[in-house]
Amino acid sequence: MFHILVVDDDKNTRLYLQAVLEGAGYTVTVAKDGEDALDAMDREHVDLVVLDVMMPRMDGYEFTRTLRETENNLPILMVSAKQLPVDKHKGFAVGTDDYITKPIDEEEMLFRIKALLRRAKIANERRIVIGDVVLDYDSLTVARGGEVHELPQKEFLLLYKLLSYPGKIFTRIQLMDEIWGTESETGWETVTVHIGRLRKRFEGWNEFEIESVRGLGYKAVKRV
Numbered sequence: 001m002f003h004i005l006v007v008d009d010d011k012n013t014r015l016y017l018q019a020v021l022e023g024a025g026y027t028v029t030v031a032k033d034g035e036d037a038l039d040a041m042d043r044e045h046v047d048l049v050v051l052d053v054m055m056p057r058m059d060g061y062e063f064t065r066t067l068r069e070t071e072n073n074l075p076i077l078m079v080s081a082k083q084l085p086v087d088k089h090k091g092f093a094v095g096t097d098d099y100i101t102k103p104i105d106e107e108e109m110l111f112r113i114k115a116l117l118r119r120a121k122i123a124n125e126r127r128i129v130i131g132d133v134v135l136d137y138d139s140l141t142v143a144r145g146g147e148v149h150e151l152p153q154k155e156f157l158l159l160y161k162l163l164s165y166p167g168k169i170f171t172r173i174q175l176m177d178e179i180w181g182t183e184s185e186t187g188w189e190t191v192t193v194h195i196g197r198l199r200k201r202f203e204g205w206n207e208f209e210i211e212s213v214r215g216l217g218y219k220a221v222k223r224v
Contacts, residue, residue, distance in 0.1 A: 002117055003027045003045060007037040007063070008052040008079075017050060020106050021113075034058025038066070046074065048117055050109075053080035053091065061094050068095035073123070075116040079104060119164065128163050131207040131224035135160055142202070149201060154179055158194050162210060162220035171217040191218075 004026045006017045014030045021028045029044065031037035033055040040046070053060035064076055078091045081102040091099045097119075098112050122128055126137035133144045140156040142149045151159070157179050162170065172188040180186055195210055195218060202208075209221050 002047040003029065004113070005029050005031060005037060005040055005046045005049045007031045007034065007049060007055070007060070009033055009055040010052075013052070017104075020109070021050075024110050026113075034060065034063030034066070037063060047120070048075045048077065048113060050077050050079060050113070051096070053078055053082060053087070060096075061090060064091070064096050065094045073120075075120045077109070077112055077116060079109075122164055128160065130163065130222055133205065133207045135163060144205065144207070151201075155194055155198055155201075158191070159198055159210075159220075162218065163208060163222070166208075166220050166222045169213050169216050169219045174217070 004021050006014055006021070006028055007030075008014050008017065009032050011032075014032070018028045018030055029040050029046070031040050035058045037049065037051075038058075051060045051063060058066075060078055060080070064078070067074060067076070076096045076098075078096045078099045079102060080087060080091070080099070082088075083101045088099050097116055100109060100112060128135040133142065135142050135156075137156075137160060140151050140153060142151060142156070142159070158175060161175065161178060172191045175191045176184065176186070176188050180190070195212075199210055207222070207224050209223060211219050211221055213219055
């Protein structure tokens with residue numbers, strides 16, 4: 001059972017978010033501002049924070065900055081009535097993981113929370129499990145039953161990146177920048193080559209597939 005901390009200075013909003021999240025099966029603790037939230041985190045384990053921006057004493061920006069300065073990578077979803085790009089940019093600059101605006105779309109919020117928790121779980125465990133397939137980040141291996149493939153680092157990181165965000169389309173340039181680095185002199189064509197190697201290596205594995213999206217790039221699709 002995931003535990004979510006809701007931080008908002010408006011009592012009605014706290015009660016509303018608590019009801020929505022508990023209705024979705026989460027355990028919920030509420031706090032009225034950033035300082036109250038830090039106290040709550042001292043008392044109990046929290047898996048994710050749903051955080052208002054404008055609050056007295058310690059606002060959402062300061063709370064997020066405080067956590068990130070102590071290398072706390074707890075997933076944070078900022079919720080704000082501020083809709084200008086500059087406000088969103090400030091949120092991401094201090095370290096939030098995602099940002100939605102009020103009025104809140106309940107379904108969208110729940111989808112975003114689910115995605116953040118999944119990514120955090122992958123990051124903490126450094127493993128991705130798809131049916132009988134296990135990707136182990138520390139050993140650079142992909143295993144299924146007794147079959148184990150130890151991949152070259154770039155191939156593994158490319159596959160791990162795609163399968164961490166199933167259904168998400170990545171351009172070749174994005175993948176080049178994230179896997180090879182922005183300073184790399186290697187052309188984006190190397191992504192195509194590595195994708196080809198991965199497809200050949202895992203040909204016949206029905207648990208996942210790397211699809212080409214014409215004119216855009218690639219995405220991974222889970223089949224189980």
